Amino acid sequence: MILLEPHNYIIQTTLAEKAAQPSALDVQFVDFDGVRFRLTTPDRKVPTALVLSMSIRCWDELERYGVNDILKREYGSAIRAEPESGYNVTLDLNLEQFPPEGEERDAYIKSIALIKRNALAAPFELGFQTQKQLETGGSGKGELMALHYRDEEVIYVQASSDRVTVIFSTMFREETDRVFGKVFLQEFVDARRLPTIQSAPQVLYTTREPPLEIRHLQGLNDSEDVGYVTFVLFPRHFAKADVANSTITHIQLFRDYLHYHIKCSKAYMHSRMRYRVSEFQKVLNRAKTEAAVVDRKTVSGRSMSMR
Numbered sequence: 670m671i672l673l674e675p676h677n678y679i680i681q682t683t684l685a686e687k688a689a690q691p692s693a694l695d696v697q698f699v700d701f702d703g704v705r706f707r708l709t710t711p712d713r714k715v716p717t718a719l720v721l722s723m724s725i726r727c728w729d730e731l732e733r734y735g736v737n738d739i740l741k742r743e744y745g746s747a748i749r750a751e752p753e754s755g756y757n758v759t760l761d762l763n764l765e766q767f768p769p770e771g772e773e774r775d776a777y778i779k780s781i782a783l784i785k786r787n788a789l790a791a792p793f794e795l796g797f798q799t800q801k802q803l804e805t806g807g808s809g810k811g812e813l814m815a816l817h818y819r820d821e822e823v824i825y826v827q828a829s830s831d832r833v834t835v836i837f838s839t840m841f842r843e844e845t846d847r848v849f850g851k852v853f854l855q856e857f858v859d860a861r862r863l864p865t866i867q868s869a870p871q872v873l874y875t876t877r878e879p880p881l882e883i884r885h886l887q888g889l890n891d892s893e894d895v896g897y898v899t900f901v902l903f904p905r906h907f908a909k910a911d912v913a914n915s916t917i918t919h920i921q922l923f924r925d926y927l928h929y930h931i932k933c934s935k936a937y938m939h940s941r942m943r944y945r946v947s948e949f950q951k952v953l954n955r956a957k958t959e960a961a962v963v964d965r966k967t968v969s970g971r972s973m974s975m976r
Contacts (some may be wrong), residue, residue, distance in 0.1 A: 673701075673926055675918045676782035680721065683708055684778045688767050691716040701925045702726075702818050704785050707756065715762040720749075722756035723784055727818045734814055736791040743780065743787050758788070786918060792816055792826045793835075793917045797907045799828035804904070806918070814881065821890060822924070824885055833902040836880055840926055841894050849931045854898060857921070871901040898923070 693713040705724040752759040768774045792814040799811035811828035825836040841847040854874040907913035
């Protein structure tokens with residue numbers, strides 16, 4: 670199994686190509702979770718001036734959790750005060766100001782391609798900060814932050830004095846997805862028992878019945894199609910800045926990672942089933958029935974021959 674990359678590949682490759690050879694473009698594309706992007710040159714006479722815009726459905730919630738401060742920290746003056754119409758955030762990029770070709774430029778371009786990851790990091794960073802404050806106080810719980818990032822699917826983040834709890838609600842539209850999902854998620858639960866990964870976050874999985882932290886919320890989906898995955902993050906999972914960034918990056922992609930591998934497993938099983946059917950057909954084609962030879966005789970005992 671592979672891990673999905675947190676950055677947008679189209680942004681990364683397009684910027685790298687245009688930095689090497691500027692030219693006019695107007696590209697619109699979609700990332701995971703329905704996030705829309707547009708990368709364009711407003712003035713075709715100035716191909717070195719690019720505009721990158723992003724639209725994400727949970728932007729209003731992200732603003733409450735401090736997304737603007739995070740994006741200003743990451744991109745500074747490149748953030749446009751008024752985003753492009755139909756989008757939530759816009760970056761003004763100048764190819765002439767990009768670092769020289771090499772590792773520095775590659776890192777700069779990748780940081781731009783991480784704009785979706787950086788935006789969705791807002792509730793997690795706020796949760797980590799709140800946990801440290803509550804730890805100093807000795808008790809209490811922080812705000813239950815909800816991120817409606819997909820239709821009928823939500824990420825919940827809540828800090829307490831000794832942990833940060835992250836809950837994913839995910840929908841399984843098909844019965845086979847539900848079966849595969851249960852197998853994968855049970856493996857997440859069981860894998861933590863191995864001595865080599867004892868320090869991994871605790872993972873809990875329930876179907877239909879929501880976890881205790883969100884059971885009081887109204888309007889929760891009560892059906893067999895919904896599952897709840899709970900990650901319990903302890904201070905060791907975000908004590909250092911680099912560890913916290915890695916934790917946020919990986920946990921954001923959990924839902925996409927899960928459904929991606931469910932689809933890969935289904936595709937693999939279908940390919941094996943088609944292969945097996947093909948082999949059975951070859952066996953049947955090789956099997957030729959022999960015509961039965963019957964020696965028919967007359968009353969006098971002579972053999973009858975067909976002419």
